[in-house]
Amino acid sequence: MDAHDDNLATGTLLEEQREARLDEDDRLRPQFVEAVRDALEAGDDTLAHDLVEPLHPADIADLFELFGRDERPALGLAIAELMSGEVIAELNEHVRDELLEDLSPDAVAQIAGQLETDDAVALIEDLDNADRDAVLAGMAAGDRAAIENALSFPEESAGRLMQRDFVAVPEHITVGDLIDFLRENTGLATDFWEVFVVDPAMRPIGTCQLSWILRTPRNIAIADVMKRDQTLIPAEMDQEEVGLRFQKYALISAAVVDRSGRLIGQITADDVVHIMSEEAGEDALLMSGAGEGDINQPIRQSYHERVRWLIANLGTALLASFIIAMFEDAIKTLVALAVLMPIVASIGGNAGTQTMAVTVRALATNQITKSNTRRVLWREMRVALLNGVTVAILVGIGTALVFTPLLGLVIAIAVVVNIITAGIIGMVVPVIFDRLDQDPAVASSVFVTMMTDSMGFFAFLGLAVASGITG
Structure with missing residues (x-):
């Protein structure tokens, strides 16, 4: 059997294993959930861990939510090393709050440190003041400052939603200078679709999509290829209005500015998709007077x-x-x-x-x-x-x-x-x-x-x- 056949066989096996865990709608199969539950009841944490390990973080979060409240501690212990920040960020907020109640402030601080600022804020914003202060005290100075700054903005505002990691450059550099800058600075944001061009006062004056940068000769000035017309998001804007702007102008990302017009963050489409879904469901429930309508709500x-x-x-x-x-x-x-x-x-x-x-x-x-x-x-x-x-x-x-x-x-x-x-x-x-x-x-x-x-x-x-x- 040659390498091509080996790859095909491996791909087929992985697909079969995936189908054993998820149905055609990408939901966890009841048989798989029961298999994990049976392993825990039998005291076989290793088997439970091995069953869960191949799952995507979002699917691990779904599994955690499918378990009853009294079953979750055992599952959490068995898959502790799999409960990454990504998994925690995907959890239903009520389930996440239950989980945080059983963790020490240092453990919560460690999880928050793995997350994007907006996800970290969502993780700790509902804690009481004493617990929140204890968690913040256990975080790195830079992460703590970013979260404290986010918490200073109103709830459900762009300031809470935005990411603090972005790429901003002055307009006088060339495309080549920008490419070299992106390659040499490993501490830059890892996920971004456009580069913001700013003036000396850090006010946005234009944007450059990555596709433009990659297809433009190195000697061309950024000022000659950037798009000066852009949609700026005030930090105090309600998140529902942010979603409407993304929808109306077909945005992939947008700069967030403070009251003086300075660039302080960015919001990306993946954040907005979640918000729009949340707001739509919230309106339907509010019309009926059903509150949050969350089955995990106390x-x-x-x-x-x-x-x-x-x-x-x-x-x-x-x-x-x-x-x-x-x-x-x-x-x-x-x-x-x-x-x-x-x-x-x-x-x-x-x-x-x-x-x-x-x-x-x-x-x-x-x-x-x-x-x-x-x-x-x-x-x-x-x-x-x-x-x-x-x-x-x-x-x-x-x-x-x-x-x-x-x-x-x-x-x-x-x-x-x-x-x-x-x-x-x-x-x-x-x-x-x-x-x-x-x-x-x-x-x-x-x-x-x-x-x-x-x-x-x-x-x-x-x-x-x-x-x-x-x-």
Whole structure:
């Protein structure tokens, strides 16, 4: 067998081993997880270590999260040498916090020292002051200063997110000088896609992509090939806005500047991908009042985040019940009203939720601003009208056939009124939150549901009484 055949055989074996650990969606197979668990229960830490060792750091983090809280200490001991900074950075924040509780400050400091500054900040920012000070005291002076500087910026800001390692050069050098500089200085950032060009005051004046540098003759001045038009990120900018800028301008990386315009860091696309995913999931959960919605979150914390919105929903439900009570005599006279009321409320609630979801997303991506709010509201009203008429025709015909034509007309009109109301409320509520500088996703559904239910009951029962159908 020649070297080529050996390589093919080795590649096939590695692929088979990978498939034994991961399924077609790159998730750890249940059989593999059980094999690691069985090895730990049998006291065979060596076997557990050997099973886990080939995994990518992200997969090791997934394995750690798949184990129960009481099982994780044993797994941590068996694979201690594999629990690198990369693995810790990939862990769910609640699982990571549990792990840090069992480690000494020196051990946490050692892990933090292996990480990029932004990951190190995420690791220790939620520690109480005493533990944080102890961890920082155990770190190298340079790492400690970088983290303390990052912690001085607001949470979820560009200053917390940015990397402090970047490459910056003056504009008077040539491409050859830059290439020599990059080759000779081993202490430079290891991962970067562009070089920042700065003035003597360290203010960015342009950028050079690595592809330009590699394809340009050595004698050409950097000033002649650099791109002067660039997107600068203020250090205080919210991370969600950072993500929108990366998305809008198709950025790979961007310079972060302080209030005086000095270059202090960079943000790269891999950081932003994580943030955009996190923000999108957060908005969906906030709309439902489910808090973080993390299955690793402590039960007590999940309880506190969810129960307050359920209590608020109880209060809004009482308002709808009060409206129903106003028409108690009419409902007693015509039982069909009680049968049909949930239809009106349900359709209105779904219509409101649709509009609210579209509005929250549009606000999050800056598609709705003060300059086009009225136009978008008019658009949503027209969509609601079309939806309302379509559904009203269907429910009206059905009701007329089962009950009476007059009742069919009443419920049809009520459905149109409620869906139009839902379209307006579903947009107005998130916009009001946004204008008040509050997250537009924060449990908007509670308020939208209250208003659509109340309007649906009031319109349907009120029209029924006004039409004389109840006698």
